[in-house]
Amino acid sequence: MADDLDPRDFTSDDDGKRPLTRIQKVNRGKILEAALDVFSAHGFRGATLDQIAAEAGLSKPNVLYYFPSKEAIHAALLEGLLDIWLAPLRAIDPAGEPREEIMRYMRRKLEMSREMPRESRLFANEVLQGAPRMGAGLSTDLKTLVDEKAKVIEGWIAEGRLAPVDPHHLIFSIWALTQHYADFDTQVRAVLGPGKDPIEGAAPFLDMLFARLLKP
């Protein structure tokens, strides 16, 4: 599927502008793919290099040949994912139709819970434990972006084009309701029983929820 990561991003941390060989591209990709699987399923501390190496089909020293440490693999995953994760929020257009923009954001986030559940769980694991390896980005980049979009939403409300809701909590509610289906997938499936796609039922429910919430 289309969840391969671009390995180019991770060579630029040091000054070396060396071009990547074919083998480097392939193996870094294999490592990051395996690491996403393992980190998202067991958390940082619960994941082992041997597990990652085995799943990537490489030896442990070979994994350490491409990344200097377990931390570095985790950091590479987080960094590479943050932009993807926030892109739909960035895409909210102040010039667009308010309810349309917010509904689109919510639907895109729900899609991402279906298509990228491992990435969602990776972040969830990190935030749950106090974001010890991400702290900086949360208070700066994330807050800046959310505050900016909150201002946009406030403007819409002032114009009477949206119901008067707290914009920050509105954004939180979108995160909570969509990511829940990725992060708590085990619980949701246990309750719904087998053979049902949880997100299929979630989509119309969330559509109705936000339609009713946002109508002025």
Add this chain to the structure above:
Amino acid sequence: MADDLDPRDFTSDDDGKRPLTRIQKVNRGKILEAALDVFSAHGFRGATLDQIAAEAGLSKPNVLYYFPSKEAIHAALLEGLLDIWLAPLRAIDPAGEPREEIMRYMRRKLEMSREMPRESRLFANEVLQGAPRMGAGLSTDLKTLVDEKAKVIEGWIAEGRLAPVDPHHLIFSIWALTQHYADFDTQVRAVLGPGKDPIEGAAPFLDMLFARLLKP
């Protein structure tokens, strides 16, 4: 292994047939309190017995004297908490006023996110990683309870006393929206900035959200 002098009597549960000494009561309490702190903050794998022992003010062998293993401490926490966690859902009264019952459930869950965030994160950590130490209870007890309450809600909808929403996803939405403030506390506080109580702002927002969602 002869376990004739093994003090593994888990008398803190309903099954108690042997009396606990005063010291046992105190020390088991200290261990469970410390373990809740450590497990909720670092996950099962990320927590260490030394950490728990240090926080409980006991030596590691002494901790192992009261609980046979790290797993057993974790299991004791989960088991003791499951009932508390689901009590508000159980309390939904089929004979009550539908919107009142659901709003009360939501508000109680939000209160629990404020007052018992560690417990919320303990469950979140467990479910996030596929509930490897809880699997049974999810598919049986939890599903049974949720299905039962979903039937109640469906009845209310059929009577026209609630908007027609999927009852299972309604319950999921309550879980997601309330537990988000405990589980993702770090993120929420990073976005809102310091000096604000997130749940104070969440309460009126969620009141409005569910009021609008449930109105027939």
Add this chain to the structure above:
DNA sequence: GTCTAGTTTGACCGAACGGTCAGACTCACG
């Protein structure tokens, strides 16, 4: 005070972990 069941601990163990290293192997290119 005596005795015993209950409690506590320092020392220790094997396994698992993240990481290192010297050297062997492979690939691309002249």
Add this chain to the structure above:
DNA sequence: CGTGAGTCTGACCGTTCGGTCAAACTAGAC
């Protein structure tokens, strides 16, 4: 073909972890 940069690995290291054990200590009923 030869060659050097790039790739790979078995063996190994120091640390940390969960857990054990014998022995020492304590509480409290008699």
